[in-house]
Amino acid sequence: MGGIGDVRKIRIFDTTLRDGEQTPGVNLNIQEKLQIARQLQKMGVDVIEAGFAIASNGDFEAIRAVAGEIRGTTVASLSRSLEKDIDRSWEALREAERPRIHVFIATSDIHMKYKLKMTEEEVYERAVAMVRYAARLCGDVEFSAEDASRSRLEFLYRIFEGVIDAGACVVNVPDTVGYSTPLEFGGLIKKIRENVGNIDKALISVHCHDDLGMAVANSLAGIENGAGQVECTLNGLGERAGNASLEEIVMSLSTRSSYYEAGHNIDTTQIYRASRLISSLTGVEVPPNKAVVGSNAFAHESGIHQHGVLAEKSTYEIMTPESIGLSKNKMILGKLSGRHAFEERLKELGYELDEETIKKSFDKFKDLADKKKEILDSDIEALVGVDMAGIPEIYELESFQISSGNRMVATSSIILRKSGQLITEASTGDGPVDAAFKAIERAVGMAFKLESYSIRAVTEGKDALGEVNVKISTNGKHLAGKGVSTDVIEASVKAYINAINRALSTAGNGH
Ligand code: KIV
Ligand code: ZN
Numbered sequence: 401m402g403g404i405g406d407v408r409k410i411r412i413f414d415t416t417l418r419d420g421e422q423t424p425g426v427n428l429n430i431q432e433k434l435q436i437a438r439q440l441q442k443m444g445v446d447v448i449e450a451g452f453a454i455a456s457n458g459d460f461e462a463i464r465a466v467a468g469e470i471r472g473t474t475v476a477s478l479s480r481s482l483e484k485d486i487d488r489s490w491e492a493l494r495e496a497e498r499p500r501i502h503v504f505i506a507t508s509d510i511h512m513k514y515k516l517k518m519t520e521e522e523v524y525e526r527a528v529a530m531v532r533y534a535a536r537l538c539g540d541v542e543f544s545a546e547d548a549s550r551s552r553l554e555f556l557y558r559i560f561e562g563v564i565d566a567g568a569c570v571v572n573v574p575d576t577v578g579y580s581t582p583l584e585f586g587g588l589i590k591k592i593r594e595n596v597g598n599i600d601k602a603l604i605s606v607h608c609h610d611d612l613g614m615a616v617a618n619s620l621a622g623i624e625n626g627a628g629q630v631e632c633t634l635n636g637l638g639e640r641a642g643n644a645s646l647e648e649i650v651m652s653l654s655t656r657s658s659y660y661e662a663g664h665n666i667d668t669t670q671i672y673r674a675s676r677l678i679s680s681l682t683g684v685e686v687p688p689n690k691a692v693v694g695s696n697a698f699a700h701e702s703g704i705h706q707h708g709v710l711a712e713k714s715t716y717e718i719m720t721p722e723s724i725g726l727s728k729n730k731m732i733l734g735k736l737s738g739r740h741a742f743e744e745r746l747k748e749l750g751y752e753l754d755e756e757t758i759k760k761s762f763d764k765f766k767d768l769a770d771k772k773k774e775i776l777d778s779d780i781e782a783l784v785g786v787d788m789a790g791i792p793e794i795y796e797l798e799s800f801q802i803s804s805g806n807r808m809v810a811t812s813s814i815i816l817r818k819s820g821q822l823i824t825e826a827s828t829g830d831g832p833v834d835a836a837f838k839a840i841e842r843a844v845g846m847a848f849k850l851e852s853y854s855i856r857a858v859t860e861g862k863d864a865l866g867e868v869n870v871k872i873s874t875n876g877k878h879l880a881g882k883g884v885s886t887d888v889i890e891a892s893v894k895a896y897i898n899a900i901n902r903a904l905s906t907a908g909n910g911h
Pocket of ligand 2: 419574576607609
């Protein structure tokens, strides 16, 4: 956990559900957002930004659901500096044990002139009035000066002083377009500390984007210069190149706690699980060389390194895989394992699932045990990952048949089940996956655009489980789908059906 003794604790503000969800192609439903919020709570984040209440009904309902369930963690909703936004946020947050209204307005000349078409004076008046308005509704108000790192310094000091007087208890300094450098950004935080008269009445927060790959470095520079809150996302998800990655910031603070003289409240052993959950629900793969959570982060390839690690781990490992909750792939269960053993293992792995999800996952586990001799933790995680999303199975795969070869046109026939009725369709296609996807579309009576398709082996060996992630689009909405099977065509078919079920179940969710 948080590092040395009674050092100051940096508050971890997770915005995976708000800024992270703005990753191109990511669209999470309420059940998925709740799953993520539960994991964030378990991990011990201080603040969960659950969404932007006025953006859509889907966002509003998700914030409401998170606010109604999460305890012991602050739940925030973003609002522009407008009364209607603040009212909507407050409506969504009412049931939260610790609600926070997060109000923002842009403060840089570029944004004020071209986007807001407002003068400095108008922006100042609006920000102060809206923070005062929000503070009458909620005891915890955060103010963000969007594009702060490109804002005129004297104006930034003045607006922060004004909003703190109006009731803001957190002032956030975003590097909205990832333009800053660590030295410059650290200097900015120092100057804010030195020049905002009433800064001792508020916590300084940093919020950095990764356009030049410096989001984590800039955030840490902010912490070194007095920031007490850091806004970040799991796996560094977010608009464009993403936000500062939670796991990198937290593990930097843990690994170098005496350098930063700062700790945190995070249970780092929950990090790996959280990262897998996000990747599985968003369909955004973690690159193998990603710091902390990438599959190579603890792999030692060169002989010299392997020798060193075998002799003494600290030669080449500055943190242990166990510290982020990465256990060695244990051989755990087999064909003869019963439901009790399966449930016990799920609990040990940290899953708390409802009866129906356990039952579904257990049935899949039994099918898998017929095909694969040794079932590893990562197999279980892949199986459970699909069901945890809670997507209603509007269409289910009954059976399929494919024929393909290098000198023939691929053909497929598919039988789907919908509300007890069987629907049979066939199609040719450009290869077996294309033929199968076309047959599914005919069965469903709708066409989708396949935006992306990826496949990975969950474990090693020829009998490994294949995990397929697809992204489809319809009416401007992007939907992810996942399927797992020891047969990669079956995994592809399941992933496509999963994405279609998601599209149908989120229709009208409007994001
Ligand atoms: O990047 C940004 O400026 C933001 C603010 C709304 C906090 O996300
Ligand atoms: Zn942002």
